[in-house]
Amino acid sequence: QQQVKQSPQSLIVQKGGISIINCAYENTAFDYFPWYQQFPGKGPALLIAIRPDVSEKKEGRFTISFNKSAKQFSLHIMDSQPGDSATYFCAARATGGFKTIFGAGTRLFVKA
């Protein structure tokens, strides 16, 4: 119940295309869902986050879609660029909880 399931494990997208990464959770106590971007040899960096009281949040080319009833959320990267090539982690945590639960990660490669 503490897991966050992330798919796909890897993704190859053409430059200018849309990258879509999906995550699902079980624990209904989760109320904060961040996404992290990690470049090789670096620590993950917070990219965008959403709370379940909204169904969508957009920041530039990055959009989180959230479906509370299905307990699913996804990251869409519009107009994907080679510089977006990185590993992306979805995550979830509950207010007052000490631990952030991470998905297994998606390695994105954007072909020029």
Next chain:
Amino acid sequence: SQTIHQWPATLVQPVGSPLSLECTVEGTSNPNLYWYRQAAGRGLQLLFYSVGIGQISSEVPQNLSASRPQDRQFILSSKKLLLSDSGFYLCAWRGEYTEAFFGQGTRLTVV
């Protein structure tokens, strides 16, 4: 603003040698602190977390230990390294109303 420092960036250690990785946070007080390990091409494995000085919670029984001697200092240690301890070690902090922020990581290779 808050910053997190983690060192060293890379480390090569022989099997059986001790380990000490240090992480410090600036610009915040009483943060929650975390140590993660990431195997090559894999996800983040939570090793330890701490909610206060001297308070350590272990997630995975293993050859490592953690200590928090000061509010903004978190140390990962081992008395005798194993080959399986190789990996990318990440320190992170989280405030009460913030999400986790990671350090730049330490690449540990045990030979």
